[in-house]
């Protein structure tokens with residue numbers, strides 16, 4: 536069944552892309568990633584699609600950094616990051632599949648509007664976030680995800696999960712612990728209003 540779907544997706548992708556460039560055949564292969572992403576787009580390719588319980592929008596993946604996408608998928612695969620559906624989705628992926636999917640979802644260089652110091656007047660708690668989520672810093676390890684344009688309800692869900700300890704991360708646990716409910720709401724609103732991440736479209 537999955538194989539059949541992949542063949543269909545491959546044919547569709549082949550029509551959409553025309554001739555394949557031999558240069559992209561090696562290394563991380565966004566075209567192969569698009570084929571692998573067929574099932575993913577059933578949720579991540581639909582604008583406003585929601586996780587049921589609790590209700591929040593599925594994260595946007597388009598334009599996200601490859602380094603972070605790989606960390607996230609490996610964390611679901613290993614079970615370090617808790618979410619039954621995503622653990623099932625990630626469970627059978629190889630490292631190469633993950634690299635290809637990350638290359639596909641990152642896509643072309645996206646236009647990003649980063650949150651800056653003068654935008655966070657009144658949300659003092661957000662000042663600490665800029666070093667990693669403001670945009671200027673690259674090459675940090677582990678890679679901080681891009682938040683600009685992310686779904687508001689997903690940012691809230693993620694911060695609440697770090698705060699409660701359900702989602703574990705040495706860096707974010709400490710930062711989230713310092714946030715009040717009002718801080719979380721204001722931060723989620725501010726970052727979600729910026730241009731940046733997008734919903735990748737399902738191939739026709």
Ligand code: HEC
Pocket residue numbers: 571572574575576577578579585586592593594596604607608617618620621624625636680692
């Ligand atoms: C049934 C719906 C569904 C499908 C299918 C699905 N996902 Fe997800 N995905 C979600 C939800 C819901 C979350 C948020 C989970 C959480 O809160 O940790 C998520 C989270 C993610 C994240 C983490 C994003 C972030 O910002 O941390 C990545 C990466 C991801 N999915 C990739 C994929 C890939 C790749 C596939 C296909 C192999 C896939 N997903 C299939 C629903 C889905």
Ligand code: HEC
Pocket residue numbers: 594606607660661663664665666667668677678679680682690693694703704706707710711714722
């Ligand atoms: C020192 C760097 C650093 C700082 C400062 C920082 N973060 Fe993070 N942030 C990260 C990293 C790394 C991750 C990925 C962690 C993981 O894999 O779960 C992350 C993840 C997140 C996520 C989850 C995004 C997703 O796609 O799932 C949110 C939301 C977030 N940070 C918000 C904030 C906020 C709000 C602040 C300030 C209060 C902040 N961060 C401060 C590095 C940082």
